Amino acid sequence: MKLLRYGPPGQEKPGLLDAEGRIRDLSAHIPDIAGDALTPAGLARIAALDLDGLPIVSGQPRLGACVGHVPKFVAIGLNYADHAAEAGLPVPTEPVVFSKWTSCIIGPDDDVVIPPGAQKTDWEVELGVVIGQRASQLAEAAALDHVAGYCVVNDISEREWQAERGGTWDKGKGFDTFGPIGPWLVTRDEIPDPQALDLWLELDGRRCQEGSTRTMIFGVAEIVAYCSRLMTLLPGDVITTGTPPGVGMGQKPPVFLRGGEVMRLGITGLGEQRQRVRRSD
Structure with missing residues (x-):
């Protein structure tokens, strides 16, 4: 479904x-x-x-995030070796885990707003995993049984706040509008292998990111099991699983969002997103 x-x-x-x-x-x-x-x-x-x-909805209504009342929005960093390389960071030996505030969640085609004074706002197409069962201390073999389905996530990131302002990555990851989710939650039965999905992102029609979940360092089952050892996972929790190479900070020279751009992104079988970027200041 x-x-x-x-x-x-x-x-x-x-x-x-x-x-x-x-x-x-x-x-x-x-x-x-x-x-x-x-x-x-x-x-x-x-x-x-x-x-x-079931009644048919007429017209073309706005789509909201495909999951409502998200308890936790958990993210995995540097989960593609080639993305770690473009970031100039070592390949992690355990999942890098951080939080995106749930107040950043928006619909798949809503505007992304650059926060006041920001100069290094970036894009990241990612596979989102939606939890369907309460889970704690999972074995990896049982992890996917606790997944409701999958979706597209754009993990918008403000790199200065993420890396240059002290403290944790969370600072640059949870600004308002930094979490487009959707268009759909595709249930697990329709995605037999989450490690066989192609991801892509275009900026103003130029293909910037292209990758596959085959090249993840830590697969979905391992990520879900690992997170369940750090926290109790609840139905509706969203885990976004990392991005392939091609983000703005990896361009030479780096390219960051300034306002006025259009991002278009998608994942095999999970639909597409389209966001216009605007400045708040």
């Missing part, structure tokens, strides 16, 4: 994308694509609905 949320910011309704690309309204059956709806039992109830009986 391809699950989504549509409507104005803060008023999103749950929906499902049918085989013809039409949005079907789920709001008579579940309150949101969140919490219990993402558990195995919740997804089974949605899958059992009569699809043809």
Whole structure:
């Protein structure tokens, strides 16, 4: 299934994308694509609905983030060796874990806003993993059983705040609008191998990033199991799993977002995002 949320910011309704690309309204059956709806039992109830009986949503409504009420937005850094190389950093021997504040989450086609005074705002196409079952101290062999599905994430990053202002990476990762998620949550049954997905990102029509989850240093199962040893994972938690090479700081000379650009990005089977960049100052 391809699950989504549509409507104005803060008023999103749950929906499902049918085989013809039409949005079907789920709001008579579940309150949101969140919490219990993402558990195995919740997804089974949605899958059992009569699809043809669900109302068709007319027009082209705005899409919100494909997961609502996200408890935690966890991120993995430097998870592609060639991206670590372009960043001038050693390949990690354990996953690099940081947080993105949930207040940064926006829809897949909403504007990305450069924060006041920022000069090094960057892009990162990533595979997002949505947790579907409460989990702690998981074995790697059981990790994927606790995944509800997958989505596209653009891990927008302000590099000066990330690397030059002291402290942790979190400073540069959670500004408002720095977490576009969606367009859809594609359930795990439709993605048999999360390590066989192609990722790409274009800036103003120029292909900047192109990679594959095959080249991850730490695969999805290992990441989920590792995170479950650091924290209790909850239904609706989002883990974004790192980016392939081609980010702005890796260009020679570096290229950062200034405002006015359009980013377009996607992952095999998970849909595409499109964001216009604007400045707040």
